[in-house]
Amino acid sequence: MGRSPCCEKAHTNKGAWTKEEDDKLVAYIRSHGEGCWRSLPKAAGLLRCGKSCRLRWINYLRPDLKRGNFTEDEDEVIIKLHSLLGNKWSLIAGRLPGRTDNEIKNYWNTHIRRKLLNRGIDPATHRPISEPPTTTTNPPSPHDPITPTTIPTTPPPPPPPPTTTTTRTATATATTTISFAPPKLEDNPGVIIKVGTIEFGKCKQEKLEGDDDQGDGGKGSVLRVGHHEETKCLDLSLELKISPPSHHGDKRSLAPSTKPSILMNGWGKLACGSNNLSMNGGGECVGVAGYDFLGLRQGSVLYYRS
DNA sequence: AATATTACCAACCGCAAATGA
């Protein structure tokens, strides 16, 4: 078994790209477009692996790349997104037009990590370094297996279309619409799932548009979280899953037992604090502050995936 | 001026998901 190599390595160049190679690649893609990276090198007259061509184009030659230093705003966006998504560099890059995942990853490792450490924040967990390490009640980080206790053992069912099947959905919207099932958690200990787009940032709740006439548990209710006083709202396409609150609203008590199937389906966890929504049961508020998110009680858990 | 260390970033590698036959 085993796969054939992506290219004939014996006859490919490696290492830094020359100006001539760049020119050939750019010229070819300009006239033929992206795609079919495997056959591109030969067609373009390049002695390069297709993967190498793709990487060179995406990370360096693409015309829409924004080169130059990251701004303070971009720094903060990256930090917020990393606290939400972990090392999902491609997702983070999708929210930063003109930046590549590789660029952000490098920037994170060389600048932002140090910046957070200087602030006394653990870049891996986004929690204060001084905070004593916990053992069995340690809240999960984006890198931990997602193992909730408050939802059924089966993974969430596939979301109804339209979903965010593509991972690069970097469109910003003026207002945020969250489609979700009404959080009647006391009455509904089970799983509630709806797909929506949630925008984090300096937003506050405007109104609840109740259009739930479907009688099926409330699919289709729409909450608008708009009123963007600043333009820093991050558009995250998330599927949300809502579970009842855990004991006492103690985020640490959200520490899961074991439900690895959730992890395999790519679900992460958001915990509801008393007046905000925080990532993975702790750390910094992601920015939906100032109101009781979706009416959920403190200690509720939202499961998401992007 | 020479050498060592650090910082930066382009590029590579391996793996897994997606796709197609």
Added chain:
DNA sequence: GTCATTTGCGGTTGGTAATAT
């Protein structure tokens, strides 16, 4: 449904420039 292939992602490496000793 199975297998082969392609594509994309994240971790890591290696070369080079900048800075310190």
